[in-house]
Amino acid sequence: MKTTRSSNRTKSRAVSARSGAARPGYANQFTAKSPRREGRREELKTIEFSSSRLPSRLRAFAACFLAITLGTLIAGCNSPSAVNIELRKQNQVLQDRVNQLTAQNQRELDALAACQRSHPTTAALAPDRLEQLVTTHGITLGKLTGGDNPDSTKSFDSQLQVYVVPIDVDGTPIKAAGTFKVQAFDLDDPTKPLVGSWDFDLDQTRKLFYSQLMLYTYVLDCPFPKSPAHGNLTIRVTFDDALTGREFVSQVQAKVRLATGR
Secondary structure, three states: OHHHHHHHHHHHHHHHHHHHHHOOOOOOEEEEEEOOOOOOOOEEEEEEOOOOOHHHHHHHHHHHHHHHHHHHHHHHHHOOOHHHHHHHHHHHHHHHHHHHHHHHHHHHHHHHHHHHHHOOOOOOOOHHHHHOOOOOOEEEEOOOOEEEOOOOOOOOOOEEEEEEEEEOOOOOEOOOOEEEEEEEEOOOOOOOOEEEEEEEOHHHHHOOEEOOOOOOEEEEEEEOOOOOOOOEEEEEEEEEEOOOOOEEEEEEEEEOOOOOOO
């Protein structure tokens, strides 16, 4: 009896399996575990779905969506919008303006540097502070200023030798730095009174100061470009003080020995 019932159950399961395989659309079945509540047994849930119709539709839809998306991206890359074109134009205009202003600024900086090199500036002290310092208030020409002959074999003067020293507010000689300009005039020759002109810069005058024996002065040698026609000359000396920037002028009459026959 028990054998008959077991065989009947086996046959019934086989028939159910065959009938399930023969029915289209319901062939694939699987079970999955899904938790219900904590502490309860996990039950098996049978999920049936069709694998013949639904996946094919999804594949078709996905293919269409991908094609449309790619087409839109390619079209956007190949043909920029009007807004992007306008932005690019504005950016190019601004970049050109920046380049123009940069070049103009560099030209102005170069011009300023060239001007400073050709006209150096010095810081000026306030007048009240200058009064507290020992500064130049004038220049004086020494008694030895006049004609000079470095070559003892000659009987006439070939140059002027100028003794000049700056003085302070009390008339005391001081060794002040500056530049000199010496001019010699022959006032007895109204057609060409200028005999010669000589300039001495800071580097030269620094080496021409003498402070030995009875001398405390600058000694400036001024060779004649040509022998003067008369023995009486007017010597004019201009001194530009390096500290204060002020200019001082003094002049004196000097005698020179002329060459034979002059």
